[in-house]
């Protein structure tokens with residue numbers, strides 16, 4: 345159950361075959377040219393991002409975001425890393441250590457809507473340690489054939505409750521689940 349009414353949501357975009365990037369890290373396939381007329385406007389998903397209070401990233405996802413263009417605006421970003429990384433943005437904080445303690449003591453008391461946006465290494469740790477309340481998978485209309493899997497041998501079974509399904513005009517389909525605790 346979320347504590348202090350905070351919610352930790354895992355969110356990434358996956359290819360239909362379950363990968364979040366190609367073996368060389370390429371994510372150009374995220375730009376889809378598909379058209380699904382019955383879908384809702386993709387801008388609605390972007391507007392929803394405005395409700396996120398804090399993004400949590402692994403170090404490699406942070407490096408990718410710096411290279412491809414910063415998608416998090418001025419929303420607070422927590423980067424998990426054991427390395428000394430250059431702090432060139434006021435909204436970015438680097439943390440390391442006991443993940444469960446960080447979530448309990450640093451994140452949940454401060455932020456209501458916390459989004460863990462990858463990569464798979466971090467997602468695996470959140471699932472293994474039972475730290476996520478919700479999982480949101482956006483499936484792009486493409487099969488990329490290989491790469492980093494969204495769920496990388498989490499080694500735990502997580503029963504889910506399907507909360508919502510949204511199809512977008514771009515052909516993206518978003519599946520939202522609550523991690524069941526019953």
Ligand SMILES: NC(=O)c1ccc[n+]([C@@H]2O[C@H](COP(=O)([O-])OP(=O)(O)OC[C@H]3O[C@@H](n4cnc5c(N)ncnc54)[C@H](OP(=O)(O)O)[C@@H]3O)[C@@H](O)[C@H]2O)c1
Pocket residue numbers: 355356357358363364365369370371401402403404405406408424425426427439440441442443461462463464465466467469492
């Ligand atoms: N399709 C999508 O939506 C999506 C989303 C996110 C990422 N991606 C892709 O995924 C790839 C990166 O994923 P990844 O799984 O390889 O890496 P990642 O999860 O982004 O980063 C892993 C690194 O984060 C640090 N870290 C993780 N947990 C930590 C902890 N508890 N304490 C301290 N440091 C911690 C470690 O770095 P140190 O060695 O510095 O300690 C670790 O090597 C990128 O290519 C990116 O493009 C795709």
